[in-house]
Amino acid sequence: MARDNKRGRLLDGKLVAKALKESIKKEVAEMVDRGEEGPHLAAVIVGNDPASETYVASKEKAARGVGMVSSVYRYPEDTTEKELMDVIDFLNRDPEVTGFIVQLPLPKHINEDKIIERIKPSKDVDGFNPVNVGKMAIGQPGFVSATPAGIMEILRYYKIDTEGKNCVVLGRSNIVGSPMSILMSKKSNPGNATVTLCHSKTENLDEITRQADILITAIGSPQFVKADMVKEGAVVIDVGIHRIEDKSSKKGYKLVGDVDFDAVKEKASYITPVPGGVGPMTIASLLNNTLKAYKSEYYG
Numbered sequence: 001m002a003r004d005n006k007r008g009r010l011l012d013g014k015l016v017a018k019a020l021k022e023s024i025k026k027e028v029a030e031m032v033d034r035g036e037e038g039p040h041l042a043a044v045i046v047g048n049d050p051a052s053e054t055y056v057a058s059k060e061k062a063a064r065g066v067g068m069v070s071s072v073y074r075y076p077e078d079t080t081e082k083e084l085m086d087v088i089d090f091l092n093r094d095p096e097v098t099g100f101i102v103q104l105p106l107p108k109h110i111n112e113d114k115i116i117e118r119i120k121p122s123k124d125v126d127g128f129n130p131v132n133v134g135k136m137a138i139g140q141p142g143f144v145s146a147t148p149a150g151i152m153e154i155l156r157y158y159k160i161d162t163e164g165k166n167c168v169v170l171g172r173s174n175i176v177g178s179p180m181s182i183l184m185s186k187k188s189n190p191g192n193a194t195v196t197l198c199h200s201k202t203e204n205l206d207e208i209t210r211q212a213d214i215l216i217t218a219i220g221s222p223q224f225v226k227a228d229m230v231k232e233g234a235v236v237i238d239v240g241i242h243r244i245e246d247k248s249s250k251k252g253y254k255l256v257g258d259v260d261f262d263a264v265k266e267k268a269s270y271i272t273p274v275p276g277g278v279g280p281m282t283i284a285s286l287l288n289n290t291l292k293a294y295k296s297e298y299y300g
């Protein structure tokens with residue numbers, strides 16, 4: 001049987017991120033040309049977690065790439081909660097810092113919720129502070145967590161019709177699954193979907209995922225979603241990112257998502273690859289939030 005050309009069309013996050021970053025870069029260049037400082041994104045990192053180091057390095061590189069000022073505040077593993085609070089207070093007050101992120105996870109002795117709450121909402125470009133989460137939940141303008149914001153941008157870019165569709169979100173984390181389910185249910189475009197949010201206690205998961213016109217996976221389980229869990233023609237957005245052993249690769253591993261990509265792409269109408277799907281959009285959205293913070297779009 002001839003293969004439907006539209007089947008498994010890639011939702012190319014790299015391409016969408018490039019377009020978004022180019023438009024940010026242009027705007028920042030215009031600001032600098034006018035003699036302004038332009039946006040300054042700062043990152044705070046506590047301890048020596050290699051994954052956190054990698055994430056912060058890529059955020060720093062991306063910020064510089066669009067012409068923003070970028071700085072990283074590094075503190076040792078044994079930094080106390082009080083000391084970190086003082087750093088947050090300093091960055092909250094520093095007029096030269098447009099927005100900042102505190103790279104998670106933090107060492108166990110520091111309460112992440114308290115730290116996130118301490119970040120001034122107008123500088124909370126990760127969109128994790130409860131004020132920004134609340135604004136998103138009631139549909140008021142504010143900073144939306146970068147990964148869900150990036151997914152919305154992909155849907156917008158590819159003009160995916162979400163109105164009235166069944167959207168199933170797998171995973172209910174505060175940074176991905178929960179905000180994603182809220183955004184998709186909003187009276188907006190993309191949005192206006194009928195949303196089901198699934199988690200580890202969900203019964204008959206396969207039956208639910210098979211109803212999804214749009215399936216968004218953020219469970220942190222490599223290649224968990226198999227082809228028989230997906231409806232023919234569904235749009236599949238894979239947030240997961242995992243290293244699995246691959247002896248045929250020079251590095252000895254390869255990156256995969258929560259979705260069994262090779263099998264699912266044969267059934268999906270659109271699908272995000274891993275890598276190159278949601279990942280690049282997360283950083284681009286963080287830069288976009290920083291630009292919005294600079295322009296005081298949400299807070300006077």
Ligand code: NAP
Nearest residue numbers: 147171172173176199200218219220239240241278279282
């Ligand atoms: P998380 O905090 O680990 O939460 C995982 C969620 O999935 C939980 O709600 C959990 O349910 C649910 N879950 C786990 N196993 C399940 C199963 N078998 N069936 C149904 N639900 C299940 O995850 P996260 O921080 O959102 O991250 C998810 C994945 O996305 C990870 O692979 C992470 O590396 C990746 N990620 C990628 C980006 C990016 O930029 N691409 C950004 C963030 C995260 P319970 O609540 O019941 O435990």
